[in-house]
Amino acid sequence: MAKLWAIIKREYLERVRSKWFLIATFFGPIFFSAIIIVPAWLASKSKATSDVYNTTILDATGTGFGHRLAVNIAGDSTIPGRMPTVKVVAPSELTMAESLATHEVMRKQKTGYVVVNQQTLAGESARYAGTNATSIADMAQIKSAIRQTILASRLETVGLDNEKMKEITFIPLDFSTERITERGRAGSGMASVLFGFAIGFLLYLSIVVYGQTIMSGVLEEKTTRVAEVVMSSVPTDTLLVGKVLGVGAVGLTQQILWIGTTYVLLKLRAPIMAKLGAPAVTFSLPDISLAAGILFLLFFLLGFIFYSSLYAAVGSSVNSESEARQAASPLMIMIVSTGVFIQPVLLNPTGTTAKVLSLVPISSPIIMPIRMAVTGVPPLELAGSLAFLAIGCVLALWLASRIYRVGLLMYGKRPTMKEMARWVSYAR
Amino acid sequence: MTEYAIDIVNITKRFAGHTAVRDLTLRVPTGSVYGLLGPNGAGKTTTIRMILNIIAPDSGMIHIFGRPSNDPKITERLGYLPEERGLYRKMQVRRVLKFLAELKGVRGSDADRRIDEWLERLSLKTPEKDWGLAKIDELSRGMQQKVQFIGTLLHDPDLVILDEPFSGLDPINAQALKDTVVELKHRGKTVIFSTHLMDNAERLCDSVCIIAQGEKVLDGTVTDVREEHGQRNIALALESGASVQRFEMIQPSLHQIFLQKVGARGVEERMSGHG
Numbered sequence: 253m254a255k256l257w258a259i260i261k262r263e264y265l266e267r268v269r270s271k272w273f274l275i276a277t278f279f280g281p282i283f284f285s286a287i288i289i290v291p292a293w294l295a296s297k298s299k300a301t302s303d304v305y306n307t308t309i310l311d312a313t314g315t316g317f318g319h320r321l322a323v324n325i326a327g328d329s330t331i332p333g334r335m336p337t338v339k340v341v342a343p344s345e346l347t348m349a350e351s352l353a354t355h356e357v358m359r360k361q362k363t364g365y366v367v368v369n370q371q372t373l374a375g376e377s378a379r380y381a382g383t384n385a386t387s388i389a390d391m392a393q394i395k396s397a398i399r400q401t402i403l404a405s406r407l408e409t410v411g412l413d414n415e416k417m418k419e420i421t422f423i424p425l426d427f428s429t430e431r432i433t434e435r436g437r438a439g440s441g442m443a444s445v446l447f448g449f450a451i452g453f454l455l456y457l458s459i460v461v462y463g464q465t466i467m468s469g470v471l472e473e474k475t476t477r478v479a480e481v482v483m484s485s486v487p488t489d490t491l492l493v494g495k496v497l498g499v500g501a502v503g504l505t506q507q508i509l510w511i512g513t514t515y516v517l518l519k520l521r522a523p524i525m526a527k528l529g530a531p532a533v534t535f536s537l538p539d540i541s542l543a544a545g546i547l548f549l550l551f552f553l554l555g556f557i558f559y560s561s562l563y564a565a566v567g568s569s570v571n572s573e574s575e576a577r578q579a580a581s582p583l584m585i586m587i588v589s590t591g592v593f594i595q596p597v598l599l600n601p602t603g604t605t606a607k608v609l610s611l612v613p614i615s616s617p618i619i620m621p622i623r624m625a626v627t628g629v630p631p632l633e634l635a636g637s638l639a640f641l642a643i644g645c646v647l648a649l650w651l652a653s654r655i656y657r658v659g660l661l662m663y664g665k666r667p668t669m670k671e672m673a674r675w676v677s678y679a680r
Numbered sequence: 681m682t683e684y685a686i687d688i689v690n691i692t693k694r695f696a697g698h699t700a701v702r703d704l705t706l707r708v709p710t711g712s713v714y715g716l717l718g719p720n721g722a723g724k725t726t727t728i729r730m731i732l733n734i735i736a737p738d739s740g741m742i743h744i745f746g747r748p749s750n751d752p753k754i755t756e757r758l759g760y761l762p763e764e765r766g767l768y769r770k771m772q773v774r775r776v777l778k779f780l781a782e783l784k785g786v787r788g789s790d791a792d793r794r795i796d797e798w799l800e801r802l803s804l805k806t807p808e809k810d811w812g813l814a815k816i817d818e819l820s821r822g823m824q825q826k827v828q829f830i831g832t833l834l835h836d837p838d839l840v841i842l843d844e845p846f847s848g849l850d851p852i853n854a855q856a857l858k859d860t861v862v863e864l865k866h867r868g869k870t871v872i873f874s875t876h877l878m879d880n881a882e883r884l885c886d887s888v889c890i891i892a893q894g895e896k897v898l899d900g901t902v903t904d905v906r907e908e909h910g911q912r913n914i915a916l917a918l919e920s921g922a923s924v925q926r927f928e929m930i931q932p933s934l935h936q937i938f939l940q941k942v943g944a945r946g947v948e949e950r951m952s953g954h955g
Contacts, residue, residue, distance in 0.1 A: 266771060474764025481831065482762040484732040485783035504848035661735070674696060 255486045256494050262471070266495060268505065277506055281513035303384045304393050306335040308353050308365040312343045313373050317401060321368060324397040324404075332570055336366070336408035345370060350381075357382055366394060375402050445598055451548065452594045454507065455618045459555055462503045463563040464580070469575055470567030470656070479660045488657035492564055492649070500556050501582025507552065511653075548621050552639070555617020557645045559583065561652035568659030575666050590615040594622060601627040610637050613644025651676060683747040685710040685839050685870035686731060691740030693726055700726040701737070702894040708887070710745070713865050716874040717934075719942060723894040724874040725763060728843050731872075732760055744839065756785045757900035759837030763844040763874075766814045773804070773827055774812040777834060784835035790832070798830040802856070822850050829857065833864075838839055840864060842873035846880055858884060888934065892942045894898035906931045909941065919934050 255656040282448040304325055309430040326335040342347040346367065364382015373418055378398050384390045404417050412420070473479040482491055506558025541588070545585040562583055570576045593615065597606045601623045620637045623629050652676065659667070659677035686708035693701040708714045718724050723836040723877045729735045731742060739859035742749040745757065767776050774795060781791035799805035799812050804826060811823060818907065819827065825848070832840065841862075846854050861871050861884055875881055881888055898909055909932075917926065 253784065255783055258779060261782075262775075262779045266768070266775075270770075472768070476763040476769065477762050478767055480729075480734065480762040480764075481733045481760060482783060483778065485755050485756065485780075661729070671696075 254615055256490050258611060259482075259486065259494025260498040260501065263495055264501050264505075267465070267499065267502045271421045273502070273506070277509050280506070280510040281517055294363055302334070303363040303387070304390050305334045305336060305383075306363045307394075308362050309336050309338045310346065310353060310358065310365055310367045311340045311365070312346050312369040314342075315373065315405070316338075317368055317373060317405065319402050320404060321397060321401045322365070323396060324400050325394075337362075354381065366398070368398070372398065373405065402421070415457065438514060438590045445626060447593065448598050448601075448622045452598075452618055452622040452624050454510070455552055455621060456557065456587065456591050456594070458503050458507065458552065459559050460584075462556060463583065463587075465502075466499050466560045466575065467563040467567035467576055467580060468497070470564045470660075471570065471573065474568060474660050475571065477514065480498050483660065488660070489653050492561065492653050492656050495564060496557055496649075497559050499560060500553060503556055504549065504553065507549075544624055547634070549626065550639070551617045551621050554638070555643045557586065558613055558617065558641065561645075563649045565652035565655040565659065568656045569662070569667055569672060570665060571666065579666065586614050587618075589616050593619065597622055598626060607633065611640055613641045614646075616641050654678070682710060683713055684708060684743070685712075685745060686714075686872065687741075687746075688727075688731070689741045690725075691737040691742060691816055692732060692830075693723075693730060693735065693737050697817040699894050699944060701730070704740070704780065704891065704894070706889050706896065706899055709867070711868050712859060712870060713884050713888040714870070714872040715888040716796075717888055717938060718874070718883055718891040719874065719880070721893075722891045724891065725843055726894075727891070728841055728872075728874060731841065732758060732935045735858065742953060756835065757838045758788040759832040759835065761828065761840075761842045761845055765825065765846065765848070767824065767828060770815060772813060772815055772918040773799075773819070775817060777812075777831055779828065780831040781834045784837075786835045793828070794834055794836075798834060802826045804828065804830075821848075821862075822853055825849060826856075828865050829853075829860075830925035833860070834835075838869055840869060840871045842871065844875060845873050846875060846877055867913070871885050879930060879939055882934040890938060890941060897941045902934065905934070905937060 307325070309318040309321055309325075311321075318340060322336045339349060339353075346369070350365070350367065353362070356362045357364055362382075363384050364380060367379040367381075369378075380391065380394060396453055400421050403421055403499040407417050407420065431588050471478075473482065479491075486494075563580065566579045566583065567576060570579050590609070593605065593609055597603075597609065597619055600606060606619065606623055609615040610623055610629075616637045620629070620634070624634075658678055659672075684707045686706070688704060688706050691701060691704050692905065701955060704723075704727065711811060714728065726735070730737050731741075731744070744751075744754045744790070747754050750894065768779075771779075777795045777798075778788075778791050781794065786794065795812065796805065799810070802813040804823060811819060814822060843861065844855075845857055849857060858880070861873075861916050864871050865886075873884075885902055887899070887901045888905060890897040900904070900908070916924070
């Protein structure tokens with residue numbers, strides 16, 4: 253036990269002390285809060301920008317339509333400068349006015365200009381030209397302002413007064429979405445998907461990174477022949493388990509640090525968003541219970557044990573980094589093909605694909621936590637998934653320890669699959 | 681104290697396609713320096729690995745100080761220096777040594793004290809510079825060998841197993857190693873080392889065992905081996921008038937016995953590439 257502890261301690265401390273760990277721990281939360289902040293920022297981008305105010309309205313209707321449109325584009329804002337400039341022009345001078353306005357845009361004095369004329373009054377057409385013509389939100393705002401102005405003009409002709417008109421046409425609709433699970437309402441639907449994605453990605457990344465860490469660690473021990481010294485002091489099984497647990501603890505430490513700092517960053521999100529010039533978007537983290545949190549960590553640990561023991565076996569069977577990369581490709585394929593399913597599972601977390609993938613040990617450590625994040629999973633499925641994964645871990649460890657103890661002492665040519673199968677059958 | 685530090689009875693180890701060690705029996709008396717001699721591929725390393733319980737024999741028994749070699753308590757009394765050497769390159773010297781000590785059951789502060797003693801003794805720690813704080817890969821090859829050597833002896837093992845200890849050592853470290861072997865013997869420790877350098881074996885060993893192709897060729901004390909296996913053929917051809925001023929029996933060197941015994945089994949030809 254003391255020896256197992258010595259191995260765990262070495263694996264843990266040597267890695268936690270490394271620069272690599274510090275860098276990853278530092279950049280992780282920045283990365284994850286970016287995952288959460290950027291979409292929110294982009295979402296805020298879907299609101300029209302202040303560009304719409306810096307436009308010119310070329311009014312060739314001769315009815316004062318342009319002024320009313322300007323008021324509608326500006327919304328409730330009465331701040332000077334937050335209102336498009338209106339130029340009333342005769343229809344015959346429109347071409348000239350447009351070319352002047354184009355020059356203004358080219359000189360960056362204005363963002364763009366709207367042309368309204370008789371066809372606009374008739375509700376047929378209007379034109380916009382500007383640098384922000386591709387901004388969906390800006391265009392939507394201008395378009396809806398034009399609609400609103402046309403509607404107002406029409407209402408005016410049937411004899412409604414200004415106040416009534418405003419009352420009828422002002423519709424500041426805020427469309428929010430919320431997800432419903434078997435446990436009831438569970439916060440913003442977008443937030444759940446993002447959270448599920450973040451969880452999936454985190455697990456995926458950790459398994460790949462730490463699996464390969466173990467593989468290179470084993471390879472280093474083999475090539476430097478330290479393995480032989482260690483094997484003369486402890487049984488290989490203890491060495492393997494110590495390595496897996498030690499590196500697993502590093503992964504767990506990193507995740508806890510990541511989650512902790514990401515949480516703090518999220519708390520500070522409003523000030524950060526304000527700095528970015530985006531309005532604070534109400535954003536609630538999905539409601540995750542303590543039990544679910546513990547289950548996430550359990551899936552991480554088991555998934556980690558499953559893959560890292562196999563990675564250790566690969567590391568012990570080869571003689572160089574390049575051989576290792578090649579030999580690890582089946583494992584990589586297993587993980588990457590699971591990664592491919594993250595999105596389909598997010599879109600349909602209760603479908604057959606999702607259910608099957610969350611039972612198979614190869615994919616369950618990544619897929620099941622994603623499902624848990626975005627939907628309610630029946631306890632029976634959870635138990636089944638954990639049971640299969642635990643069995644998978646025992647098998648992987650058993651297989652790995654058999655390959656490991658022979659592989660560590662075999663130098664020279666890389667073994668074939670057949671040879672490795674024979675190693676498994678060796679007594680010792 | 682048991683009579684034999686190592687007691688091997690009829691062990692055999694087969695790998696796919698060939699037998700590495702065949703029906704080997706040997707006994708290493710406690711407190712002796714024992715040489716395991718043989719050409720490359722003779723089964724020396726396999727035998728050593730079985731003694732260390734890194735691999736298990738297919739048949740036969742190994743006892744270390746009277747206990748089965750897979751007894752976990754036994755490993756703490758063994759010190760092992762493998763043939764190919766290396767350490768965790770990115771680790772601090774002190775931490776590597778402490779790790780190796782912990783694997784042998786030496787506790788924290790005790791390990792620290794011993795590490796200091798050894799570092800000073802092998803001049804890796806001087807008032808000017810403490811190499812214990814450097815990383816392994818900042819050390820020269822010679823210094824790394826010293827560190828590895830410290831790692832082997834740090835827990836004060838009763839049985840020290842050195843696999844080809846002289847290979848790759850510079851003359852100074854080689855001498856330091858020889859001195860240490862002698863000192864270990866004086867302190868009642870048992871040392872077993874494999875080598876194909878006969879003069880080292882002859883100078884250091886009390887007993888030897890020569891193995892070739894996985895089988896024991898001969899074993900015994902160095903004196904007995906010379907007595908029994910050295911040939912005493914003398915051929916004198918004197919020109920007329922020449923006088924013999926001195927005539928004495930010279931015991932054959934271990935090297936000659938080795939060549940004679942192992943070469944006779946066809947190994948010599950194989951080694952030199954004529955087989």
